[in-house]
Amino acid sequence: MPDFGTRPIASIPDRPAIAPGEGEREDGWELSDVRVVSLTFELSKHQMLDLLPEGLIRPVPPYAKVIIVDAPDSPAGPYREAGLFLGARDRVQIRNVLLDAIVQGGEQLASSRRCFGGSRRAGTVDLDVRDDGISAVIAGEEGELCRIRMGDLRRCDATMLKFDALLVPGEEAGDPVLLRYGVRIPLAEVEGTLSRDWEVTMPRGAGVWRQLRPAFNVTAFATLGDARIEFPRVPRAAGAR
Secondary structure (H helix, E strand, O other): OOOEEOEOHHHOOOOOOOOOOOOOOOOEEEEEEEEEEEEEEEOOHHHOOOOOEEOOEOOOOOEEEEEEEEEOOOOOOOEEEEEEEEEEEEOOEEEEEEEEEEEOOHHHHHHHHHHHOOOEEEOEEEEEEEOOEEEEEEEEOOEEEEEEEEEEEEEEOHHHOOOOOEEEEEEEOOEEEEEEEOEEOOHHHOEEEEEEEEEEEOOOOOOHHHHOOOOOEEEEEEEEEEEEEEOOEOOOOOOOO
16 A cells, blocks of 8 residues: 655645736746756655655655755846755656755745745755865755765766656645646756765754655756746646646
């Protein structure tokens, strides 16, 4: 039997009481020269079931993902965000559900809450990119949340890389729901980099970042080029067209 999440969507903080993308004409933010860093690592089963929203199934093996988006310009100005996602299955579909996101800058945070919703809060994302490695330190008001190191970088064909659909807790017609959004990248047109020597460390403590304990590394990569962050929308029902 599959293991289902137990967390009520209504208990997740900062769900937006707005329609997805309200007030925006486009489908999302179109960004240029964006650095996207994605790291996936396995967890133990007991770490995730109380964090996984109801109705979602834990994947085998359980995993989490950190995604950093660093754009020199956006509708809200320079934009830097680090999101913590939990791997999940929505029936047979692979999904990653947002647990928490740290956004740097007051205007950027306000815009991202309005446009993308979910649990997003103020903090810093220090990202250092060099020829021999990538490093990042993610911090919130309570202090350091996550430290990332990526070494042994190898250029790769970016079409080898994969960005699964994302889910964010939100509201539709006043009811708590999981909305679908994503980071869309024209992989055939961007620069891709794989890391063969990397680690993610999270200090112990309260909160979802510090509650997770990275176990085994899965993948770490980065892209550089155009990207689009899509506005959340209600997923189509199975079989709908």
